Amino acid sequence: xxxxxxxxxxxxxxPIAQFKPVCSNCGWRELCLPAGLSLEExxxxxxxxxxxxxxxxxxxxYQVDDPFAAVYAVWKGFFKSNAYLEDxxxxxxxxxxxxxxxxxxxxxxxxHTCNAIALEDSDVCVIPFxxxxxxxxxVPRLRRQFHVxxxxxxxxxxxxxxxxxxxxxxxxxxSFLLNMSQRVAARGQPSSELHLCMTRLEIGSxxxxxFETVSRFxxxxxxxRLISIHRRTIRILETAGLRNIIAGPSExxxxxxxxxxxx
Amino acid sequence: xxxxxxxxxxxxxxPIAQFKPVCSNCGWRELCLPAGLSLEExxxxxxxxxxxxxxxxxxxxYQVDDPFAAVYAVWKGFFKSNAYLEDxxxxxxxxxxxxxxxxxxxxxxxxHTCNAIALEDSDVCVIPFxxxxxxxxxVPRLRRQFHVxxxxxxxxxxxxxxxxxxxxxxxxxxSFLLNMSQRVAARGQPSSELHLCMTRLEIGSxxxxxFETVSRFxxxxxxxRLISIHRRTIRILETAGLRNIIAGPSExxxxxxxxxxxx
DNA sequence: CGTTGCGTTGAATAAGGTCAAATAGAGTGG
DNA sequence: CCACTCTATTTGACCTTATTCAACGCAACG
Numbered sequence: 001x002x003x004x005x006x007x008x009x010x011x012x013x014x015p016i017a018q019f020k021p022v023c024s025n026c027g028w029r030e031l032c033l034p035a036g037l038s039l040e041e042x043x044x045x046x047x048x049x050x051x052x053x054x055x056x057x058x059x060x061x062y063q064v065d066d067p068f069a070a071v072y073a074v075w076k077g078f079f080k081s082n083a084y085l086e087d088x089x090x091x092x093x094x095x096x097x098x099x100x101x102x103x104x105x106x107x108x109x110x111x112h113t114c115n116a117i118a119l120e121d122s123d124v125c126v127i128p129f130x131x132x133x134x135x136x137x138x139v140p141r142l143r144r145q146f147h148v149x150x151x152x153x154x155x156x157x158x159x160x161x162x163x164x165x166x167x168x169x170x171x172x173x174x175s176f177l178l179n180m181s182q183r184v185a186a187r188g189q190p191s192s193e194l195h196l197c198m199t200r201l202e203i204g205s206x207x208x209x210x211f212e213t214v215s216r217f218x219x220x221x222x223x224x225r226l227i228s229i230h231r232r233t234i235r236i237l238e239t240a241g242l243r244n245i246i247a248g249p250s251e252x253x254x255x256x257x258x259x260x261x262x263x
Numbered sequence: 264x265x266x267x268x269x270x271x272x273x274x275x276x277x278p279i280a281q282f283k284p285v286c287s288n289c290g291w292r293e294l295c296l297p298a299g300l301s302l303e304e305x306x307x308x309x310x311x312x313x314x315x316x317x318x319x320x321x322x323x324x325y326q327v328d329d330p331f332a333a334v335y336a337v338w339k340g341f342f343k344s345n346a347y348l349e350d351x352x353x354x355x356x357x358x359x360x361x362x363x364x365x366x367x368x369x370x371x372x373x374x375h376t377c378n379a380i381a382l383e384d385s386d387v388c389v390i391p392f393x394x395x396x397x398x399x400x401x402v403p404r405l406r407r408q409f410h411v412x413x414x415x416x417x418x419x420x421x422x423x424x425x426x427x428x429x430x431x432x433x434x435x436x437x438s439f440l441l442n443m444s445q446r447v448a449a450r451g452q453p454s455s456e457l458h459l460c461m462t463r464l465e466i467g468s469x470x471x472x473x474f475e476t477v478s479r480f481x482x483x484x485x486x487x488r489l490i491s492i493h494r495r496t497i498r499i500l501e502t503a504g505l506r507n508i509i510a511g512p513s514e515x516x517x518x519x520x521x522x523x524x525x526x
Numbered sequence: 527c528g529t530t531g532c533g534t535t536g537a538a539t540a541a542g543g544t545c546a547a548a549t550a551g552a553g554t555g556g
Numbered sequence: 557c558c559a560c561t562c563t564a565t566t567t568g569a570c571c572t573t574a575t576t577c578a579a580c581g582c583a584a585c586g
Contacts, residue, residue: 081421083421083425085425085429086510087511089429091424091425091428091429093421093424093425104413104414104417105414105417105418105421106414107410107411107413107414108411108414108415108417108418109418113418113421114421133403133406133407133410137400137406140396143396143400144396147370147396147413148370148371150367150370150410150413150414150417151367151368151369151370151371151413152371153417153420154367154368154371154413154416154417154420155368155371155372155376156420157416157417157419157420157421157423157424158344158346158356158368158376158377158420160420160423160424161354161356161420161423161424161427162346162348162354162356164424164427164428164471165354165427165468165469165470165471166348166352166354166468166471168573168574169573169574199531199532199533200532200533200534201532205428205429206428207428208427208428208429209574209575210574210575210576211532211533212533212534212535212574212575212576213573213574213575215533215534215535216534216535216574218533218534219534219535231532231533231583247349248350431541431542432541432542462563462564462565463564463565463566464564472542472543473542473543473544474564474565475542475543475544475565475566475567476541476542476543478564478565478566478567479542479566479567481566482566482567494550494551494564494565495564
């Protein structure tokens with residue numbers, strides 16, 4: 001259950017100079033910390049994002065109780081955040097794709113409070129935190145963007161509470177699919193075809209459902225021609241149909257519910 | 264359902280000078296933004312916390328879509344954060360007591376994304392945000408504490424997901440009671456007697472349960488002599504018993520589960 | 527070609543929601 | 557002070573939803 005940080009992965013931290021794509025020509029720039037920065041400001045932040053780190057599928061970027069030293073911008077790949085309950089069950093608390101900022105949970109107690117595990121081979125930009133705090137002093141827009149991204153994280157938590165606290169299983173799953181689709185779209189990728197690289201168990205954990213229930217509702221959506229399923233590739237056929245499910249089971253269907261759930 | 268900001272409450276914003284207690288001799292200092300600051304640093308922040316505002320019971324400090332201008336430190340009273348679903352149902356996303364920082368959700372989109380409603384007559388310290396960001400540049404410890412409090416907010420969101428996603432109703436309620444008790448204790452008040460100023464409906468909404476279920480479990484805890492109930496005053500008689508409930512229904516009882524749920 | 531992990535499906539069961547009725551206080555007006 | 561009203565709360569009966577337990581299919585991999 002608990003993965004330890006392996007030497008193999010640690011050894012894969014390499015100076016960013018070895019990589020061509022730095023912030024200024026990174027495709028996720030406007031989703032990430034450098035959003036809105038001038039070229040000159042970009043240059044300052046680039047000098048200081050110290051390294052990019054590779055994390056192999058199934059391995060962890062950080063774990064509960066690891067000392068907090070840096071936050072990370074996902075550059076390539078896919079992560080989940082999770083925590084383990086005493087009885088061994090897993091609770092997935094988020095999914096993270098390129099452009100997302102993770103590790104912020106560690107600021108609070110100077111230790112990480114969850115695990116970040118790569119669901120596919122991934123690369124992250126390492127942002128040493130205390131140096132970052134200093135730099136953000138000198139670049140107000142950077143500071144503001146950091147606060148925006150923190151605030152966004154809290155908003156996602158709120159949306160998750162809303163989802164877990166007041167929706168049925170099928171509504172949760174429909175929200176999840178639309179939200180994933182929306183996030184993929186925000187990254188300029190075809191959003192109707194989702195390559196979910198997580199298991200049904202992980203989706204279920206995130207949505208507060210068992211994996212059997214997830215599977216059942218996926219099958220139900222498929223029967224209703226709202227989606228098609230090919231292993232972990234899901235194609236959304238009827239966005240409106242999924243929205244209808246979220247809106248409720250027939251009568252009360254005032255306004256379409258904007259899917260605000262986050263990762 | 265939706266309360267509008269009333270003139271009565273708005274008129275109650277008053278310069279903080281009219282109040283004796285400023286940060287340096289505020290009892291919540293070490294829980295709040297000034298935590299760890301020197302007297303000199305305190306003086307700087309005091310000059311700048313512009314006003315304290317009164318919010319009457321049932322009225323809102325801010326509402327969804329209100330433009331974001333300030334964050335608030337609860338000084339006296341009790342708040343809930345909530346959002347309304349399209350069908351009119353309420354989702355309570357947090358409870359806030361003195362020393363808590365609220366309104367941070369607004370940074371993200373420059374508008375508030377939830378409502379903050381006073382559950383009893385309350386006072387908050389108004390912290391204009393852009394001025395605060397500037398000041399925090401000059402006082403690194405203040406900046407850090409702000410980040411810590413944001414991070415703590417995210418950790419609470421995570422804990423809430425854990426609670427909503429992987430616990431039974433009785434476990435959720437027991438977690439809630441222990442958590443409230445712990446937060447009261449952190450404020451130096453007797454923690455065995457809780458004066459909950461929210462309704463069963465609000466507790467239920469927060470915990471993802473109906474108010475009937477909340478009532479039933481409270482009665483069950485009472486029967487089991489774990490708590491005593493007097494309207495909204497609840498006395499915790501058996502902390503260990505509540506922890507047992509959280510740990511699980513009999514067998515698997517490895518380690519006691521630390522209640523990390525937040526408001 | 528067996529093993530192993532993931533996914534699907536069915537039947538039985540439990541947890542909690544829904545509906546309904548009764549009770550208890552707090553506040554109001556006479 | 558009392559009857560009346562309103563809301564919050566408790567409790568019971570019933571029913572929906574999702575979990576649990578179990579069997580089986582399928583693909584990847586040694």
